[in-house]
Every structure is written in structure tokens, then in C-alpha cells.
């Protein structure tokens with residue numbers, strides 16, 4: 526299906542004048558995704574939807590990222606998926622965890638608490654001159670004292686992409702596990718697990734994948750499945766006769782919770798299938814074009830754009846010296862243009878976000894040039910106060 530012919534929006538939003546530019550917060554679902562959930566909900570009125578839905582969702586996500594379905598666990602949030610992965614990685618007391626400066630704050634808080642209890646040391650991977658995690662520096666500091674490397678693929682506050690393929694290659698060569706947070710890239714940037722070859726990767730549904738809220742997944746490479754995560758739920762948990770836990774780790778289902786919102790999972794499956802059908806390289810190209818247009822428009826206005834890296838995606842952030850970011854966001858909302866914010870606290874290690882909260886514009890392929898021109902015009906009105 527050609528992307529232009531694709532019915533990008535759910536019926537509820539297609540006929541309104543609202544301009545949605547907050548895919549990094551939560552994107553609009555496609556018709557197929559809404560319909561799949563409605564069908565599932567309707568089915569639940571007469572009989573309980575079976576676990577088959579979960580199996581199908583795993584298979585669709587696996588297909589999207591070129592993995593084996595047994596390497597996919599479905600979870601209700603990216604943060605929980607990330608934490609489940611962390612707690613299953615064998616790290617020895619006294620070892621160091623290396624972390625990217627764009628790490629999401631929830632991951633970082635979990636790391637701080639986890640490291641304190643072991644104890645483990647945390648060290649930030651130095652940035653290159655673009656502000657991305659430096660592969661060169663990583664090569665220098667990655668020794669046998671390192672038990673884990675954590676990298677966020679796309680920064681939440683600038684759209685800058687970390688060189689994940691290079692980082693994964695370095696980690697693989699040194700035999701150190703790599704945990705990638707791809708919550709902002711799944712559905713936006715092509716992700717091929719046979720090429721990235723990391724140990725663990727986390728994606729969330731509601732952002733660029735256009736899946737329902739409350740859906741996320743964890744990819745755990747087969748060979749990395751050695752330990753239990755903190756939470757083992759009833760589908761995989763067993764006790765032996767002496768009441769000792771006897772769960773065997775044979776596939777990523779070990780990370781899942783027993784109770785899941787199967788209606789949402791039907792939506793996750795539909796969203797992953799749509800992304801697959803549209804082709805992730807086509808999606809990435811289209812998203813890039815629209816993001817370049819946003820950046821070009823913003824450069825012509827009296828704003829400070831936060832850009833780094835040779836490769837950036839559909840997260841464009843800025844602030845104004847004159848008007849507070851939250852005020853810009855609410856004034857745009859008054860004009861039915863919905864954008865998000867990148868709060869200082871969300872990327873605590875990143876220097877650039879330490880100054881103030883930023884306005885975050887995150888378009889998707891369903892946004893049109895006219896909508897971006899409209900944004901440009903309305904922002905101009907707000908900034909020039911007319």
C-alpha cells in the first residue's frame with residue numbers, strides 16, 4: 526500500500542481542524558488499529574478473548590523488527606519492559622553500568638536504585654561533538670569491569686540518533702550486554718534485530734508505532750535469556766515439590782505479566798502489521814521529509830532550536846528567550862495545534878536540556894505540509910505577539 530493512499534487517521538480525528546504534532550508523546554491511531562480493538566472488544570462481550578491475541582501480537586512485533594517471536598515479550602509500558610530486562614541481566618557486584626547521556630529519566634532512576642543495592646557503579650558514556658554517545662570513547666572505556674551498556678536510541682529532547690549499530694558492534698566484540706531504549710524509534714526508524722544485534726531492546730506502542738496506550742514490548746535475544754527478571758507471573762512461574770521456584774527460561778514470555786489488556790494487544794498487532802505493510806524505510810523517509818520542513822520553518826523564527834547530530838528524526842525541540850515554553854504550548858493548543866514538551870527532568874544527564882523546558886514538535890507521516898505551514902504562521906503570531 527502506498528503511504529499517500531493510506532488512511533492515516535482514525536475517523537474521529539480526520540474531520541477536525543486539530544493539528545496533532547505530538548507523536549513522541551502519543552501518536553494518532555490508524556483506522557485499522559481502532560477497528561481491530563473495536564472488533565476485539567465486541568468479541569469480549571460474548572466470550573473471553575483468548576491468549577491467541579497475545580501470540581499474534583508477539584508474532585507481528587517480531588516480524589516488524591526481524592526477530593523470532595520467542596524473543597518478544599509484550600508488556601504494558603516501555604518503562605516496565607526496560608526494568609524487567611535490567612533485572613534479568615547478570616551483573617556482578619562491583620561492576621560498572623555505562624549509560625548514554627540521552628537516557629530517559631525513569632530508566633536512570635531505576636539504575637540509581639538498582640546500582641545502590643548491589644552495589645554497582647554508574648558511568649556516563651562521553652558524548653561526541655554532536656552530543657551523541659561517542660563510539661570512540663565507548664571503545665576506550667569498555668573493559669571487563671563493565672557489566673552492562675544502556676543506550677537510548679533517540680533522544681527524547683532533540684531527536685538526535687545515537688549510532689546504535691556501531692555501539693552494538695563494540696559491545697558484541699567485548700562481550701558486554703547492551704540494553705537499547707527504542708521507545709522513540711520503533712515505528713519511526715527501521716529496526717532490524719539481525720543488523721543491530723543488541724541483546725535487549727525496548728519499544729513502546731503509543732508513540733511512533735501508532736498502537737494503543739498501555740502496549741509495549743521487550744526484545745530479548747535468544748542467547749541473552751539466561752536469568753529471571755524480578756517479576757515472574759503465573760503463565761511462567763512454577764514451584765517444585767519443595768516449594769522452590771523452578772521456572773525455566775526458554776523464551777521471552779518469562780518477562781510478561783499474566784494479565785494483559787487483550788483489546789489493546791489486538792491494536793498493537795494491527796499497528797505493527799500496518800507499519801510492516803507500509804515499509805519502515807518508506808515511513809522513515811516520509812517522516813524525515815516532514816521533520817526537515819518543520820526545522821526549516823522554525824529556523825526562520827526568533828527561536829533557539831536544539832539540534833545535534835548528523836542524523837535526527839521527528840523530534841524537534843526549541844525554546845524562546847521571550848516566552849515560556851509552556852505558554853507557547855498552551856497558546857498553540859488554543860489554536861488547535863497540539864504539540865508536546867520536553868521537560869528538563871526527562872533527560873537528566875543531557876546538558877542541553879538542563880537550562881529549561883522545551884517545546885517539542887513531533888510530526889508523523891500523517892501530517893501534511895499545510896499543517897506545518899499553519900504551525901509556522903501561528904507560531905509567528907505568538908512570537909511576534911500579533
Ligand SMILES: Cc1ncc(COP(=O)(O)O)c(C=O)c1O
Pocket residue numbers: 549601602603604605629677679680681706708709729730741
Ligand atoms: C525515550 C523513552 N523511553 C522510555 C519511555 C517510557 O515509555 P512508557 O511510557 O511506555 O513507559 C519514554 C516515554 O516517553 C521515552 O520517551
